[in-house]
Amino acid sequence: MDHKIKILLAEDEPALGQIIKESLTTRNFDVTLCTNGEEAFQQYKTDAPDILVLDVMMPIKDGFTLAKEIRFENEHIPILFLTAKSQVKDVVEGFEIGGNDYLKKPFSMEELIVRINALLKRQKSKNEPINIGKYTFDLLKQELLFGTSKENLTHREAQLLWHLHIQRNKVLERSIILKKLWGDDDFFNARSMDVFISKLRKKLKQDANIQIINIRGFGYKMIC
Incomplete structure (x- = not known):
């Protein structure tokens, strides 16, 4: 049986989070949805996901803070930010703290899936x-x-x-x-x-x- 790619999704907008989760699940991804950064960090420690999809603006712990904490433990896991921010300094900050890609809201599910697959392919190529x-x-x-x-x-x-x-x-x-x-x-x-x-x-x-x-x-x- 093929290994399902495990995605940890952190998104505090319930409707959007469910839409993303359902769209990714239909593409044969195994998705865990969290609604704040602290919940996502705890889930990360127990789930061992293959890739992280993190909203930047979240309660309790924002996406940038969460990414910093995870990068301290894991240098290699791909991180994709979802953000409503469009200023260059915000994009640079995301890359600076260890993000691999970002997607501005609103976005299409097709683009999200393409970017996830590209990051996973890039991660695999690092090992070869x-x-x-x-x-x-x-x-x-x-x-x-x-x-x-x-x-x-x-x-x-x-x-x-x-x-x-x-x-x-x-x-x-x-x-x-x-x-x-x-x-x-x-x-x-x-x-x-x-x-x-x-x-x-x-x-x-x-x-x-x-x-x-x-x-x-x-x-x-x-x-x-």
């Missing part, structure tokens, strides 16, 4: 080596292989390369990745990130088809 041009990259082992040669990566190098890969051929925004990996997007961290980018360029130089280019004022793009 991937190809970056002629290289093989193992995120968990923090190794970069080219033929018979092997480069050991630091934790931050591996995380930065992973984010460049999942955004390949698109711009990886400097502010968002700095806050996610360095904790702050100040000048000194930005210079540190530039150094890490230079190190990755050197470690990927054996494949001329791979480029990490600087998009001035925005961030970096890995072309491969």
